[in-house]
Amino acid sequence: MSTAIEETLVLVKPDGVARSLTGEILRRIEAKGYSLVDIRLVQAERSLLAEHYAEHEGKPFYEPLVEFMESGPIVAIRVAGNRVIEGFRVLAGTTDPTTAAPGTIRGDFGRDWGLRVQQNLVHGSDSPESAERELKLWFS
Ligand code: RTP
Numbered sequence: 001m002s003t004a005i006e007e008t009l010v011l012v013k014p015d016g017v018a019r020s021l022t023g024e025i026l027r028r029i030e031a032k033g034y035s036l037v038d039i040r041l042v043q044a045e046r047s048l049l050a051e052h053y054a055e056h057e058g059k060p061f062y063e064p065l066v067e068f069m070e071s072g073p074i075v076a077i078r079v080a081g082n083r084v085i086e087g088f089r090v091l092a093g094t095t096d097p098t099t100a101a102p103g104t105i106r107g108d109f110g111r112d113w114g115l116r117v118q119q120n121l122v123h124g125s126d127s128p129e130s131a132e133r134e135l136k137l138w139f140s
């Protein structure tokens with residue numbers, strides 16, 4: 001079976017940057033064999049975050065999520081590879097860091113801090129459509 005090379009958007013969220021985990025996260029992406037195509041450090045505006053998280057508008061965690069994402073710099077990374085969209089989601093682990101599997105980024109470095117929103121270190125696009133939309137937002 002052959003597969004086409006895809007691109008995905010990875011974000012090291014403000015908690016990951018503040019905890020100096022950017023290098024470790026980049027290392028895991030590279031060690032898996034994916035390619036770094038572009039990278040930037042961003043202090044995200046609310047308008048960008050509102051577009052990025054449009055699907056979650058109205059949910060109880062939306063406002064604390066946007067506030068958290070505005071709280072400090074984010075590292076945005078364009079990553080390429082065959083099946084990288086699915087592959088990075090596996091590297092990241094499931095959304096809740098308390099139950100994310102050990103060996104994943106969220107499972108190894110995340111936990112519940114008793115805050116209003118799950119701080120879970122990274123974001124990865126969840127589909128080819130999301131990846132295309134999100135890469136345009138963060139790398140235009
Ligand atoms: P992401 O979009 O950041 O890669 O994470 P995800 O797909 O695993 O999770 P998603 O459902 O898209 O939720 C986006 C982010 O919102 C925060 N969240 N908190 N119940 C909660 O407290 C809750 N649910 C979601 C997390 O930061 C999650 O990554």
Ligand code: MG
Nearest residue numbers: 123124125126
């Ligand atoms: Mg998501």
